[in-house]
Amino acid sequence: MPLPPLVLALLDALEEPALLIARQRTEAANRAARALLGAGLVDQDVRFAIRQPQALDAILSGREGRFEVRGIGGIERSFEVVLTSLDTGLLLVRLVDRSAxxxxxxxxxxxxxxxxxxxxxxxxxxxxxxxxxxxxxxxxxxxxxxxxxxxxxxxxxxxxxxxxxxxxxxxxxDRFSAPIAEVRLDALVREAVVAAGPLAESRSCRIELALADEPATVRGDLAQLRQLLDNLLGNAVRYGCRGEGGRVLVSVADAGRWISLIVRDWGEGVSARHLPRLTERFYRVDAARSRDGGGTGLGLAIVAQIVERHRGLLDIRSREGEGTEVEIRLPRV
Missing domain, CATH: 1.10.287.130 (Signal transduction histidine kinase, dimerisation/phosphotransfer (DHp) domain)
Structure with missing residues (x-):
């Protein structure tokens, strides 16, 4: 017997994947279930949809309960399976994603x-x-x-x-509260370059500036943006200046609705396999070199969190032997 439209509408209203099972047969599956398990679930044996042994045994037994399993929709994904018996003789199966x-x-x-x-x-x-x-x-x-x-x-x-x-x-x-103050990013960059001067001098490194002619104003937290600049310049000077004549270029430019900040060095660069993990806490490409340079392994993690709070974008580009370029885009005022 076809299920009433209201039942199907209520099933689709559930955010998590959900199925209605009757005697091992899938009577209905909402959009989330079809996206997770495949489109052709309805009117098929439930074993076509659920292959995880523990979940399948519980569904076939028709008993109520809830338990967590791995292996539904992907080997590493974890779901809480919630089974509820309905008066109509149907079994409601909900899959609550616990992976996050x-x-x-x-x-x-x-x-x-x-x-x-x-x-x-x-x-x-x-x-x-x-x-x-x-x-x-x-x-x-x-x-x-x-x-x-x-x-x-x-x-x-x-x-x-x-x-x-x-x-x-x-x-x-503070990550859920976007900063509202107006900050002159170009002026802040000049201050940060002056502050990094002693470190750059000790490394025989030259910091060059390329700033836009027009004021570069963003909505931001002054202290956090100053910390972001200190971390980026510190990393570039410590790890991007190779001996006498090394240089770091800091540029600020208009990028439409964004202000683009780029810190570029011509140091050893980073292998592509490390790039996705550079903003992880305590992750180091070279632990010994990082400690010798005074790094804690938290600098880029802090940068990433500050960019996220400012509703900005972070992009790190690097090639071994050619240096590293970090670009940050912040919403302009």
Whole structure:
């Protein structure tokens, strides 16, 4: 017997994939179910739609319940299967996607593990050197000074990691509220280049500017945009200037409804396989080189979060041996 139009309309109104099953036969499937499992589900054996063993056994038994399974609509996808018996003798099968939740939980676990690892290394150094300094007996002055310098350097490193973690937390807390202040991006770029001057000089690196003639005004958070520029310039100078004569080009240009900010270097560049992961927290192309350069592995993650909060676009282009170009587009006022 055909199902009433109202029943079909209610089924289609559900956001999650849903099917109505009667005696192993799929009587109806909403749009979400057809998109997930295929178009030809209706009037077919339910085994054509659901092949995951645990879910299939529960559906064929007709019993109510809810449980999570993997393997429906993709090997890595996770769904909560909700089975509800209806008075009409039909079994309502709903598939609630839990993949995003599980991915978020995994990301949180990975983040805590990475943060613990990053802090453990400098902390172990501080404890080791301080324990030696606290022992009885004289230490030669050069050795004592070297131990003190190492303690200070590692404590500074821990403070930098904690500062960056706090920055990420603050940015994420504000990510749903778009900034409303008007910020002159071209003026802010000039300030950032001056601030990066000492670092550039220490690396024998020249920072060049190419700014638009007209004022480049965006809606933004002044402190966050300043941090974004500091991170981009710091990365470009540390990893993009190869010896004497190295240079970094910073440009700001009109791009229609956007203001385009580009930071370009001619350093070693990055392999294509690393590009998709550069904005992950604590991800490093070369861990040793990053630590030697003073990096925490959080710089580009912070940049990505700031761009997201500003409703902007981030694009990183790089080729090994040719350098890296980071472009950020922010909505203009």
């Amino acid at each position: 939740r599980q991915a978020a939980e995994k990301a949180q676990v990975d983040f805590v593990a990475n943060a613990s690892h990053e802090l453990r290394t400098p902390l172990a150094t501080v404890l080791g050197y301080s324990e030696t300094l606290s022992e009885e007996g004289e230490l030669p002055e050069p050795l004592r000074r070297r131990f003190g310098e190492q303690i200070h350097a590692q404590a500074t490193r821990m403070m930098t990691i904690i500062r960056d973690l706090m920055s990420l937390s603050r940015i994420e807390a």
